[in-house]
Each structure stands twice: as C-alpha cells, then as structure tokens.
Amino acid sequence: MMGRKRAWIFFLFPSFAGVLLFVVCPFADVVRRSFLTAITGTFVGLQNYRMIFGNTAFRTAVKNTFLFTGFSIPLLVALGLAVSLALSRVKRVRLIKSLYLFPMAMPTAAIAIVWKMLFYKQGFVNKYLLRLAAAGNPDTVAAPIDYLGTGAAFFLLCATYIWKNLGYTIVLWLAGIMGINGEMLEAAKVDGAGNMQRLFYVLLPNLKGSMYTIVVLSFLNSFKIYREAYLVAGAYPHESIYMLQHLFNNWFVNLDLDKMAAAAVVCGIVFLAGTLLLWRAWDDREV
Amino acid sequence: MEYVVNHMINRVLKKGKWKNGLVEAALLLPSLLVCIPILILITGSVMGRGELAVYLRPVLGEAEGYITWKLMPDYPTFANYKRLLLETPQFFVLFWNSMGMVTAILLGQLAVGIPAAWAFAAYEFPFRRWILTLYIVLMLLPFQVTMLSSYLVLDGMGIMNTQKAIVLPAIFSTFPVFVCYGGFSQIPKEMLDAARIDGAGEWLIFMKFALPLGKGGILSAMVLGFLEYWNLMEQPLAFLEDKALWPLSLYLPEITWAQAGYAFAASVITLVPAVFVFLMGQDYLERGIVYAGLKG
Structure with missing residues (x-):
C-alpha cells in the first residue's frame, strides 16, 4: 500500500529514470565531449566551438534556420488567426476545420511524389502558372x-510548412476564440464598437495566451520540415x-562528432533561452 | 458548451446570410488544396504502366514540355496494387516494421507516460515545477540537437541498428506526458479527496478515477502519437543501417520515377492507416492539440 505522500515517486519514477538515462545524462556527456577532440579525447578547450563558428556550412545552416523560422512562423500564426476569425462566423466549421487539419495526417513519404510532380521544373505548377501568364x-x-x-x-518549403501546420494553428486559435466570453463581445457592440475595434480591443488581448502556445508548438514543428526537405531534395539540397x-545529419554520417557536440550544446542553449523567454512572457498573462 | 459559445459569437458577429456564404466559400477554396494531392495519388495508383510512362515522359527526361495527367485513367487497372501486394514481399516487411514500431512505442508511452502525467496532475512534491520545466524543454528540443546524445547511449547499450534504437527513446518522449496531463488536470481535486476519505488507496484512485476520467487526454496522446510515429523519418535514417528494418516512410523515396505506378500504390497504402486514425480520432486530435498547449 502506498501512502499519499510517496505515491508520486511510484508514478513518476519510470518516466523520470528513462528521461535521465536516454536524454539528460547522455546530453551531459555531449557537453563534456564538446571540449575534447573526437578521436584522441584530449582536452582542447573552446577549439570545437571556434571551429563550428568558423565553418561556412554551419553559418549557412544557422542563417537559413533563422530565416525559415523568422519568416514562416509569423506568417503561419497570422494566417491561422485570419482563417479562425473567419471560421468563427460560419456554420460549417467542422468540415472546413477537418480539411485544414488533414495535411497533418498525411505521411510525408506519401506526398513526396506528388510534390515532385507539382514542383518539378516540368511539373504542373510551372505548366499552369505559365499558361496563366501567357493568357494574361x-x-x-x-x-x-x-x-x-x-x-x-x-x-x-515555407509554403509546405504552412500547408501542413495551418490546421492545428486554427484549432488552437479557435479554442481561444471560443473561450472568450460572448457577453463581452456583445457589450462592446452595444457600446458602439465596430468590427475592427472589437478585434483589437476585445478579441486580440484575450488571445495573448493562445498566441504563446501557438508560437511554441509551431516552433516545435518547424524542425520537422526536414522530412519534406529531405524527401524532395535529398541530403544536399x-x-x-x-x-x-x-x-547535423551530414556531420553524423561523416562522424564529425566533435563538431556535432559543440553545435548541439550551442543549439541547446539557444533553445533553452528561447523557451524560458517565452515561458516568462507566457507567465505574464496570468498576472 | 463549445457549441453554445460558438453560437453566441456567431450571433454577435454575424451580419448577413449572404456574407456568411461568401466567407464559407472563401475558406473552403484553399482547403481544397488538401484534396488535390490525394486525387493525384489515387488516380496514379490505378493507372497502367504504359499510360503513366507517357504522362511522366518529361520527368523521365525523355521528352520536352510538361507533365500531363488525366483524372480518369484511360484504362483503370489494379495492376500496381497487385504487383505491390502480391509480388513485392519487401513492402510487407516494411509495412509491418512500421506497424510494429508504432505499436511498441504507443504501448510504451501508455505504460510510462500516463503515470508520469498523473504524478504531475495529482500530487505536490519537491522540485515538481523544476521537473515539469525540464520536461517542457525536452519536449521542445528537436531530434537533431539530441541526436548525438541518443547515439551515444544507444551505442553504449549495443542496440544501434536494431528497432529498439527507435522504440526505446521514443517511449520516454515527454510529449505524451503533457497531452495526458492536460486531460488529467480537468479532474476536480475534491473528487479525489472525497475518495480518499472513503478509504481509497492511491493506486485505486489512479485506476478508478484517473484512467476513466482522463481517457480523453490518453486517447488524444495516442492519436497524435500514431500520426507522428507513422511518419517517422529522422530516427530510422540515423540509427538503422539495415534497410530490412526500415519503416515504410523511408521505403517510398527509394522508388524511382520509372516505377511510378508502384510509388502511387505504395503511397496510397501508407496513407490509409493515417487517414483512418484521423477520421476516427479527429475530436481527440483537436483536444490533444489544445492539451499539448496547456501550461503546466
């Protein structure tokens, strides 16, 4: 019989032990290795870090990752909000929501061939766009x-990301919109607030919490765009x-473990900082 | 409840009926983009080899101009499916690889993740907030950042290039913990206290209250998990060298244009389980998305 005081240990232990074993401890080892050479294991201080920051491939990859997230996440969040606001006015919400959500269920591998057919140089998109241009x-x-x-x-790639992720963004925005008190909107209307005023002074301030959630989940999913990129364009696109x-994948294949260790630590720190910043902002809404 | 609020907003925001229809049409149009890929896949899968070869000639480098297509093949045939299902044993192996790995991962997540979620939802304990933060950070770390650390531990255990290398780390993913936690946190604490006063032990409370009342969160985690792991690519690409161990998601890209008919049929078959889970579990899917976003 377990007591109330200790029950949590029993429930949490298997998960926590696994997390320590598979992630936390090996990651600590990676931090240690980031200061050593890959082969001989001698201590080299910050040399691995200097090496990756001097590495053109690393710089390109960091730049592209920042560009991708910086460009596509705001677009996704804004588009999701626009669609959700429009959706909250119509009747067939469920059907339309399902259609937007559906790409999430489509395995990347299954659509890779269609993507190639659409976006190949001799594919459908070029074909019809050029026909359209010629007609105009x-x-x-x-x-x-x-x-x-x-x-x-x-x-x-940005378009593919939005196509794939718009659905859950809409679900989250809609959940936020549904949570807003209808009386508040009604009251604003009675007080003479127009559509735009209701949007900016009633809806949006109340959706701040949803926005943080959406940004965090969009970020989490933005790294999975690698699947599409890899399947359509290969390891060296x-x-x-x-x-x-x-x-990371190419370093792994080439066994550049010292570079990987340093890069993993740098990325880990950036993500940790980003999460904590968002977390703080997230907290503010409850104050 | 959701419906009532929705209705209220509708009443408040609605202006005219015709405008409503217009908005609906405008929203439906882009969402139809979803249907086009599926339509192409299905028609391609029932097209004969000769017909496909003609349409795809530009991609094969045999002709100038653009791809052509017909939404209704001239001679619909199930030959692609027949060849794939009856004459390609490799396809079956990979299909069941995928099924096996997904099932093992989901069962493991149930066994490990549900109790952990319950620990966070029902108990106060030292460092609870710290551990929860750790779980959130781990949930957000992309695979690539933990790739090297996973490799080190898998290599140390001697299970590289086995399916255990995919299944074991996935079982301890912290994502399902959050989704289940979202479901559990809706259970009123007073109910549990009342049960305790009546003499119920902690294990009994977990079995009789947590599991049935938190069913929504658990199913949500399973639906999201299935869609995620059916689509698994990064991990097997890095940790499985032996192609006989690969999941289906890595097989498809191996097919060349010359065998496009195969690729279409294989894509459709890969799509079917995911679509099935999506249609059966859409409510849970939506709930799971919302739960995953709840703050701990």
Whole structure:
C-alpha cells in the first residue's frame, strides 16, 4: 500500500529514470565531449566551438534556420488567426476545420511524389502558372522556375510548412476564440464598437495566451520540415534550404562528432533561452 | 458548451446570410488544396504502366514540355496494387516494421507516460515545477540537437541498428506526458479527496478515477502519437543501417520515377492507416492539440 505522500515517486519514477538515462545524462556527456577532440579525447578547450563558428556550412545552416523560422512562423500564426476569425462566423466549421487539419495526417513519404510532380521544373505548377501568364500577357515569354534547384526552394518549403501546420494553428486559435466570453463581445457592440475595434480591443488581448502556445508548438514543428526537405531534395539540397537539420545529419554520417557536440550544446542553449523567454512572457498573462 | 459559445459569437458577429456564404466559400477554396494531392495519388495508383510512362515522359527526361495527367485513367487497372501486394514481399516487411514500431512505442508511452502525467496532475512534491520545466524543454528540443546524445547511449547499450534504437527513446518522449496531463488536470481535486476519505488507496484512485476520467487526454496522446510515429523519418535514417528494418516512410523515396505506378500504390497504402486514425480520432486530435498547449 502506498501512502499519499510517496505515491508520486511510484508514478513518476519510470518516466523520470528513462528521461535521465536516454536524454539528460547522455546530453551531459555531449557537453563534456564538446571540449575534447573526437578521436584522441584530449582536452582542447573552446577549439570545437571556434571551429563550428568558423565553418561556412554551419553559418549557412544557422542563417537559413533563422530565416525559415523568422519568416514562416509569423506568417503561419497570422494566417491561422485570419482563417479562425473567419471560421468563427460560419456554420460549417467542422468540415472546413477537418480539411485544414488533414495535411497533418498525411505521411510525408506519401506526398513526396506528388510534390515532385507539382514542383518539378516540368511539373504542373510551372505548366499552369505559365499558361496563366501567357493568357494574361501573350507577349511575355516566362521561363519555368526550377522550384527545387533555386532560391525558390526556400519559399516552397515555407509554403509546405504552412500547408501542413495551418490546421492545428486554427484549432488552437479557435479554442481561444471560443473561450472568450460572448457577453463581452456583445457589450462592446452595444457600446458602439465596430468590427475592427472589437478585434483589437476585445478579441486580440484575450488571445495573448493562445498566441504563446501557438508560437511554441509551431516552433516545435518547424524542425520537422526536414522530412519534406529531405524527401524532395535529398541530403544536399539547394543552399537556400540547407538547414541545421541537414548539417547535423551530414556531420553524423561523416562522424564529425566533435563538431556535432559543440553545435548541439550551442543549439541547446539557444533553445533553452528561447523557451524560458517565452515561458516568462507566457507567465505574464496570468498576472 | 463549445457549441453554445460558438453560437453566441456567431450571433454577435454575424451580419448577413449572404456574407456568411461568401466567407464559407472563401475558406473552403484553399482547403481544397488538401484534396488535390490525394486525387493525384489515387488516380496514379490505378493507372497502367504504359499510360503513366507517357504522362511522366518529361520527368523521365525523355521528352520536352510538361507533365500531363488525366483524372480518369484511360484504362483503370489494379495492376500496381497487385504487383505491390502480391509480388513485392519487401513492402510487407516494411509495412509491418512500421506497424510494429508504432505499436511498441504507443504501448510504451501508455505504460510510462500516463503515470508520469498523473504524478504531475495529482500530487505536490519537491522540485515538481523544476521537473515539469525540464520536461517542457525536452519536449521542445528537436531530434537533431539530441541526436548525438541518443547515439551515444544507444551505442553504449549495443542496440544501434536494431528497432529498439527507435522504440526505446521514443517511449520516454515527454510529449505524451503533457497531452495526458492536460486531460488529467480537468479532474476536480475534491473528487479525489472525497475518495480518499472513503478509504481509497492511491493506486485505486489512479485506476478508478484517473484512467476513466482522463481517457480523453490518453486517447488524444495516442492519436497524435500514431500520426507522428507513422511518419517517422529522422530516427530510422540515423540509427538503422539495415534497410530490412526500415519503416515504410523511408521505403517510398527509394522508388524511382520509372516505377511510378508502384510509388502511387505504395503511397496510397501508407496513407490509409493515417487517414483512418484521423477520421476516427479527429475530436481527440483537436483536444490533444489544445492539451499539448496547456501550461503546466
């Protein structure tokens, strides 16, 4: 018989032990290794860190990862809000929500072939876009875009990310909107507030909490875009979408474990700082 | 409840009926983008080899111009499915690899994650807040950051290049703990205290109250987990060298354009379990998304 005071140990122990064994302890080992050479294991201080910051591939990957998250997450969050606000006005919410959510359930591997057909240089998107351009202005001769082999790959990846993640953003925004007191909106209306005023002074301030949630989950999912990038463009894609995920993978394949260790520590610190910052901001809403 | 609030907002915000229809149409249009890939997959999977070869000639490098397509194949055939299902034993191996790994991961997460979620939801204990923060941080760390540490521990255990290397770390993922925690935190504490006064032990409370009342959160974690692990790519790519151990999600990209018919049929079959889980569990899926965002 376990007492009330100690029961939590029993419930938490298996999970906590696993977390320590599989993540926390080995990560501590990675921190240690980031100060050693990979092969001989001699202490080299910050040399590994200097090496990765001097590494062009690392710099490109960091830059692209920042660009990707900085560009696509705000877009996703804003688009999700716009769709949710519109959705909160219509009747067939469930059906439309399902359609937006559905890409989340589509295995990346299953849609990779369709993506190739759509965005190949000789694919459907070029075909119909050029036809459209030709219809609009018969004099111009537009060249087909190679979406995978040029800088356009970046925007294709952003679009894919939004396509895949818009659904849960909408679910979260809608949950937030549903949670807002209808009387408050009614009262604002009676007081003569217009649509826009109600949006900015009643809806949005009350949705602040939802926004933090959405940003955090979007960030969590933004790293999974690697699946699409890898399946459509391989391990060495166009430079514009060469991200940290590719770099880590290629280092792993080449057994550059010292670089990996240093980069893992740097990324870990950045994520920790980011999470704690958001966490603080998250806390503020309850004060 | 949700419906009532929704209705209220509708009443408040609604202006005219026709405007409503317009908004609905505008919202439906982009969401149809979802259907196009599926339509292409399904038609491609019932197209004969010869017909596909003609349509895909530009991609195969045999012709100029663009891909063509027909939404209704000239000669619909199940030959692709037949060849895939009856003449490609490798496909079966990988299909059951995927099924086996997903099942093992989900069962493990149930066994480990539910009690942990209950510990956070029902008890106060020293460092609770610290441990919860640790779990949140771990939930947010992308696979790539922990790739090296996972490798070190898996290599140390001597289970690299076995499916255990995929299943074991996934079991201790902290994501399902959060989703289950979201469900448990809705159970009123007074109810548990009342049961305790009536002499119920902690284990009995877990079995008789937590599990049935937290069912929503648990199912949500399972639905989200299935969709995630059915789509697993990063981990097997890094930790499984032997292709016979691979999940289905890594098999598809191996198929070349020349065998496009296969690829379409294989894609459809990969899609089916995910669609099934999605349709059966959409409510739980939505609830799970909301629970995952709850603050601990």
